[in-house]
Amino acid sequence: MMNCCGLLTEKKEPVPLKSIDAQLEVKDHVATLVSTLNFENKEDKPLETVFVFPLPGDAAVCHFSAQIGETHIVAEVKEKQQAQEEYDDALSSGQQAFLLEESDESPDIFSLKVGSLPPGESASIRLEYVTELAVQADDGLRFCMLAVLNPRYQPQGSEGPSVQVTSVPASLVPYSLSFSAQVSSPRPISKIESSCSLEPLQYLNADQTQATVKLGAGHKFDRDVELLIYYKDAHQPSAVVEAGQASAKPGSLMGDPVVMVSLYPEFPQSVMSSLAACGEFVFLVDRSGSMDCPMNNSTPQETRISSAKDTLLLLLKSLPMGCYFNIYSFGSTFEHIFPTSVEYSEKTMEEALKKVEKMGDDLGGTEILQPLRHIYSQACIPKHPRQLFVFTDGEVGNTKEVTDLVKKNAGSHRCFSFGIGEGASSALINGMAKEGGGHAQFITGADRMQPKVMQSLRFALQPAVEDISISWDLPKGVAATVLSPPITAIFQGQRSLLYAQLTGQSSEEAGGSVTVKYSLAGHPSQNQLHFSLKPAEHSGLTVHRLAARTVIRSLESEERTQSGQNEEMKKKVVELSVQSGVSSSFTAFIAVHKDSGKSVEGPLVHRNVPTPFYGMGSMATACYYSAPIGMSFQCAPMSRMLMTDMDSLPDLCGAMPKSANFLYADCDDDSEDFGVEFNEPEVVLPSKDPLLQLVSLQKASGCWMLDGSLAAVLGKSSEEVEKAKPPPVNNEVWASILALIWLHAFKMDAKEEWELLSMKAASWIKAQNAPCVSECVEAGNALLGCGVKKEALGLSGLSTGFSLTMEAPQCRKEDTEVVD
Structure with a gap:
């Protein structure tokens, strides 16, 4: 029996790539990564191996060489068509050749061809690139070595990709990875964090300006290798x-x-002490099939779409009164909650939240161009600068087309982009933010989406x-x-x-x-x-x-x-690429082993090296769709599924039972089938996060109502809350102060998530000119068993903390409808 999904490609072929060794050197905020890919032909025929893999979209690939025995061959940068012809000519004449080229569709996908590797021979390929490290909102510098390449969705009617991605689940990748990093800076290195397991950080000198770190053993390729590097006094020009x-x-x-x-x-x-109360906030949310994937392996019940919905709740509650907003969602088609952006009020916020609650990962593929075009076709609202927030797992194939569209409309908006989950396209996420004058964030590993998005909202509320x-x-x-x-x-x-x-x-x-x-x-x-x-x-x-x-x-x-085909511009790119030794979309690295002394005999056997994808990859029983229990159906072979975008799985599999678990089967040489097991579904309803419960009860103006729902979140009965209220204070002021005390006392670890809405609440309270605020804070502390100072709540006057410049209408019971 041969495992068709194990140490073989989807065609049950051996994989000649054995290991990848990556060495990172970081100097201040610039990183150089040198990767060595070790190939070995254990077959009895000469091989041509093709490996399609991701690199950061903003990296400068600047070196490519091959080591075969004692011979070292350094590749040259040449015009792409010329390089391809030289590669083909070399192979046809029995010479060994190596070709590295960038995908035509996206600058973060590269294809490596190792040609004419004789039986029993090994080759080491050295690949080097340099890149700037992006600054995160918490001042960390982010480096990401992309290990996961999810198949990219090709929009309907578009040409197919220039390179075909061969994918396997991340847990079944047949080659190993070793990774080490050396970091140096003029300033001390305070810490290095990662979503992957790292060996302890080792400082190389007394002033802690140099350090090394290594990836822990047993990396499973179920995530990218991400490092967050923190320097002391990082903000130094x-x-x-x-x-x-x-x-x-x-x-x-x-x-x-x-x-x-x-x-x-x-x-x-x-x-900076007064954040803007104006703006048009447009939220564009991916609802493709792949958004049903878990955010991470440790909390499989939290899917990308459920996290996005929780994030929209926080965003809508944090918007200032008087601004405008709308929510779009997209897959193969797109939807919007309102025909055009509407003024933010209690009524429009509640209407939007009801529709957000019903959102699912049910819109098919990942076609982002059409909703973007529709958004840009809408007239801008005078004195309300447009702020576009895009949430996607980034599995698109027309990256350049999307970023070009954002660039074309950059004068009318700022674009804040969020890559959700492992394998999100760095070229897409970074490109949209860069071309749109905004800020990019990646949510991977155990990251929560909410704090990163709220950090970007703070940027969006800064004056332009x-x-x-x-x-x-x-x-x-x-x-x-x-x-x-x-x-x-x-x-x-x-x-x-x-x-x-x-x-x-x-x-x-x-x-x-x-x-x-x-x-x-x-x-x-x-x-x-x-x-x-x-x-x-x-x-x-x-x-x-x-x-x-x-x-x-x-x-x-x-x-x-x-409109492309600008020969003069293309010529400039090729000349600069060749001169600098940096890759481009019009050039490729080519190396030919001309002095081997003998030609490689026999017909070449083609081998694709599989790339890990996340999605259902590391959890082999993961894909669920609705159908009556016991229904029989025919499903596509696993080999075809692994070549297909996760967003297309409903089309391949038809109507899947909720209780159907995909099983990776042991297959013989003549079979590509796999089994499906049926079980009664086990329904586990996750408990609602108390923080999100409290947030959901806040009104658009910033206040809370005094009712049983609020009391339940606070862990008290309605009678206890009513009894503790100082007599001169109205119910809404008392409820809002209690909510603020609870946030500051029990949820300080999530302050980035609720800070804006708490500022809104404090601004509303101060606008009421309510009496006895100090007494309320004292009584609230006594009720909740804590000791939060009034100053910490932002209630000691406009000179303390942040304030939102906004209207603060009265909070009326007749306007309320609790959204759970």
Whole structure:
């Protein structure tokens, strides 16, 4: 018996990839990853192996080489068609060849071909890329080595993907992974966290500016390898000047010095102390079939769609009165709650929440273009800047088309994107936020979606920065040519990166400065950074390659927006890609072993290396669909399912019983079938999170009603709550103060989730000019058995804490309808 889903491909073929060794080097906020992929042909025929795998969409792939015995072959970057022809010619003449190319559909998918690997021979492939580390809202720097590649959904009517992904469940990946990281920074490293199991962090020096960490043994490929690196005093502007390449032509990007500037604008506290009450908030939620997958293995009852619904509850409760909002959802089709965005009120909030409660993962595939086009076709509301929040597991095949559409409409909105679960496309999530002037977040492992989304809502409520300009003050004879796209968005505490090519001569002792000027809430502001022109030591060509990657991506985007086939633009991309050694969509890395002395005899056997996907991957009994118990049906072979987007499973499987468990079967050589086992479903209803219960009871204005539902969340009877109320205080003020005390006393670990709605509640209470607030706080503490200070609740005056500039209408019983 042969296990058709074990150490073989979906066609029951041996897998020549045996192991991957990845070594990461982080210098401040720039990362270099060197991966070595070890192949071995244990068959009696020569092989051509194809491996399709993910890389970060904003990485600059800058080295590709092969080691065969004692021979080391370094690949060259060439125009893609030329590279493919050289590869084919080499194989047809019996030579060994290696080809690495980027997918035409998405810059985060690469295809590696290892050609003519003779029987019994091994080859080690070395792949290197550099990337900037994204700053998270909690100031951590995020590095992610993508280990999971979920099949991408191709929209109806579109061309098929240029590369076919062979996938297996994450628990059945037949090769191993080792990973180690070395981190260095001018500032001490306070900690390194990961969703994967890590060995203890080891510091290499006394001041803790250098450290190493390794991935724990037994990585199961059920998640990406994510590191969150935290430095002390992380928000420090900096500039790194890197000398040009000696062999490159002076005046070229690689021949001249390049400066990388990291800016962390700090906004005046007077502006930040009052968050905007205006805006049009549009929420776009993925309801494709793959949103039924668990958020993580430890809490399988919490699916991506259920977490998204809980997040929408928090978002709607946290919006300021007077703004506008709408909720869209999409799959193969799309829906919206309101025909156009409506003003936020108790009535519209309740109507939206009722419809959110009924949302399911029932809209089919992942076609995001149509709802985006519909949103952008809606006229913007004067004095209410549009803020778009996109929630998706990112399994789309037309990434470039989506990001180009966001870029085209960037002047009318800011886009905040959220990648849900393992395998979400980094090119899509980061690309939408970058092109839309917003902020990207990834929710993986045991992460909760709610705190990350609320952090982004804080960004969205910041005043929009306008009239951004950059100026340079450099020594006479030195000029800076900015290589980065114009900065379109600046957020408090978030890094802005700038690359510039420096021309002209100056002494190494000379210095310069760069100034960013902008308007914030109508007030002119600026941030200035002084830096030395002396090139950094031991930086290699990292900054140049990142700068080249930036220019290449800009040119590629410009070529697409001009309806493609712009030969002049394509020529520029190819020239810069070849000159810098950085990959592009129009080039590929090609290496040919020309001096082996003998040709490889015999017909080549083609082998696909499977890539792990998450979804139902690590839980082999995972796919559920509705049908009468006992119904018989025919289902697609597992090999076909593994090649198919999770969102398409309902179409393949027809009507599936709720009690049907997919079983991976032991198959003989002639069979691709697998078994289905029927059991009576076990119904487990998760208990409602008390925090979400309390949030669901809050009214749009910010207050709570005094009723039995609130008392139950507080763990008290209605009589106890009524009896403890100070006589002069009305019911709604008393209820709202109790809710605030409970949040601050018992849910401080989730403060990021409820902070905005608590600020809204405090603002409402102060607007009532209610008497005896101090007595209420004292009585509330006595009732709930805690000791929260009035100042902590934001009730000591507008000068303390944050406040929302908003209308604060009275909370009336006749307007209420509790939404559980």
